[in-house]
Amino acid sequence: MTCVFAVPPSAARQTREAALDRIVDQVQARYRLPGFAIGVVENGEVLYRRTSGERLAGEGDRIGPDTLFKIASNTKSMTTATLARLVDAGKLRWDDPVSKYLPDFRMHDDWVTREMQVRDLLIHNSGLRAGAGDLMLWPEPNSFSRADILHGLRYLKPIHSFRSRYDYDNLLYIVAGEVAAAAGGAPYETLLRREVFEPLGLSRCRIGAWDRDAVGDVAQPHSQREGRYVAVRRDPARIEASTMDPAGGVRCSLNDMTTWLRAWLDPQAVGTDGKPWLSAEQRAALWRAQMPMNVSQRQREWSNTHFAAYGYGWRLSDADGVFKVSHTGSLMGMYSLVTLLPDQRSGFVVLINGDAGDARSVFDQLLTQHYTAPDSSRDAAWYMDAIAREARAPARNRAPDTSARKSVESAELTAYLGVYRDPWFGEVRVCGRDRDVQFAARKSPLLTGKIVRVGPRLLVDWDAEEVDTEAWIDFSGSGSTATFVMSKVDPDADFSYDYEDLAFARIGDCG
Known part of the structure; x- marks a missing residue:
């Protein structure tokens, strides 16, 4: 069963909705996702919401617009928004040394320790290997604390020079959360609620400790096992605060996430108190290119992309000549996607309660090109077939055969x-x-x-x-x-x- 939420009808709007329905139908027909929630904002208004599937496969509880999903690394833009609010309040500067707020902070190299600024925590330029130290975060549950993260960083040896190249990290976002806590005078989870959830009215979003059944309507993660999706890492009745919260701990609903999109697509967005939520200066700072990223062959061939960079918690690029701001989130059994096209005041969010990297890529491409290249002859089948060919390429799989054990x-x-x-x-x-x-x-x-x-x-x-x-x-x-x-x-x-x-x-x- 699929639920499509009605909006006031008009012939033009119905035509646009039908085009979005075709995209979703084609992707779901190929990938058979356990459940998803998709929202599209057009010209600053919510044009389209659609949900499908079950919160837990086989249980019969349907996903709806208020179902909570893990947004994983899309949390990072909420962490940087919290920091930006502190900058607006005069409690923090992007170029402050990290040691100003965390005197015990140490990197492997003393010079890097001295030079590391708040901004450096956010743009993946540390010189560490991609994912360095992530075994202190995942798999969960584990007993590593944020103090362990801060102490452990000094033993992680860089493989590149500081600020010389992009390599994705999570640990420094944990440090960023601790910087926010020190500057803001409250734990990270409290700050995020105070600076993001409450002023924007994200009433279902959760961070830190909460009661699963009291909150209710929570999607569970699924992974593929022998060709079908099965639940993994189900939530206990009590969900505890996690060490990794500043890097990937937020859960939100579709309704919350479309509100989040609208707050970014409206430069004059105000909070629930009637005051501007974020200054124009800090909005610009978050979307300013900070660290160059490689443009992949797929980006070049699919979207005619010429540049890619990382801002503060956002990936920046161009797609068919249109400025694109986006991020993905991936945790075992949960995939998310947020894409904004600011010049068109449009964007979309995709939440999936299953391992679904290929489906997410197709959604991103098709929903982006719906606005940037509406006359493209490439449909869902074209992209899905291209991904399947890539997966079959001889050089694609470098994993050795380990079956003879x-x-x-x-x-x-x-x-x-x-x-x-x-x-x-x-x-x-x-x-x-x-x-x-x-x-x-x-x-x-x-x-x-x-x-x-x-x-x-x-x-x-x-x-x-x-x-x-x-x-x-x-x-x-x-x-x-x-x-x-x-x-x-x-x-x-x-x-x-x-x-x-x-x-x-x-x-x-x-x-």
């Missing part, structure tokens, strides 16, 4: 058994379990698995189905001098599994 008995790894420590990730145990060898992280309980052999190499076969990126484990030395490093089995897997930044040294015995 052999159990490893603890006697085989006697020289390596023990308790190990990495400076930022903390302790893990590599110890016998029955006749097998178990890897178990102390602060991240989902990172527990059995060590198996694939040819000459060892890998960790994780116990939890939700941990979907396996790791090679390579030992050196023996006994008290034993060490090991790790790396992704699939080099193209999610960069947040940043095994490559780990370096463990043995600190004790299993017993």
Whole structure:
């Protein structure tokens, strides 16, 4: 069942709605998403809302315009908006040193520590590997705190020079949330409610701790298993505040997100108090290109894109000659998309409660070109077929075949058994379990698995189905001098599994 929410009819409006319906129908026919909510704002007004599917597959509870979805990294633009409100209030400057607000802040390089400004926390220019330190955030639940993040940063070694190139990070957005808290005199979650949710009337949006059933109408994440979507990482009755909240912890409804879009598309937007929500100066700052990004082959071929850059929590580019401001959000089982075309006062939001990267890409392309290239001959089928061809390309999949696995008995790894420590990730145990060898992280309980052999190499076969990126484990030395490093089995897997930044040294015995 699909719910389409009625708007006052007119022939022209009905024609535009029908065109949007065709886009949605074509994408859903191919990808069979478990559920979604889509909203389109045109000329500053909500033109189109559509929801489909179930909050939890097989349960029968339908997704509606007030259903909460995880928006994941679309949280980042809300974090930067909170900072911008503090700048407007005179409590913060973008070029302030981070250490002004967080005296214990340290990067690996002392010079970078001194030079790191608030703005640098937001634009992915730190020199760290993409996703560095993300194993302190995901998989959840874990027991890493924001204090752990601040302390662990000093041990993460850069792979590029500071400010020399773009590599996406999440940890520095956690730091940005702590800067906001210090400058604003309240915890990050309190500030976000005060500076964004309340003045804009985002009444369903949630951050921090809340009660699932008291709030109600909450979509659950789904991943594909053997060709069908199944629920993963279901919410407990009590949802706790998360260390990663400033980087990706917000949940909002379709109605809230269309309100969010309208606030950005109206330069004169006022808050619920009747005052301007954000100054023109800070609006411009958030959308000013800060860090160049590569223009992908797909962007060039599909949208004739000439430039791409990162602002403060937003990606900036051109599509068919039209300025585009956008961001995506991805957490296991939840995908989101926000796109704004400010010069046309139009934009759209897509919320999906399933792993749906390809579907999101097609929605973005078709809904963008609906406004930037309405006469294009390329329809949904063209883009979906192009994505399918890319996936079949011989060079696309670099993951090795690891199906021939052999159990490893603890006697085989006697020289390596023990308790190990990495400076930022903390302790893990590599110890016998029955006749097998178990890897178990102390602060991240989902990172527990059995060590198996694939040819000459060892890998960790994780116990939890939700941990979907396996790791090679390579030992050196023996006994008290034993060490090991790790790396992704699939080099193209999610960069947040940043095994490559780990370096463990043995600190004790299993017993």
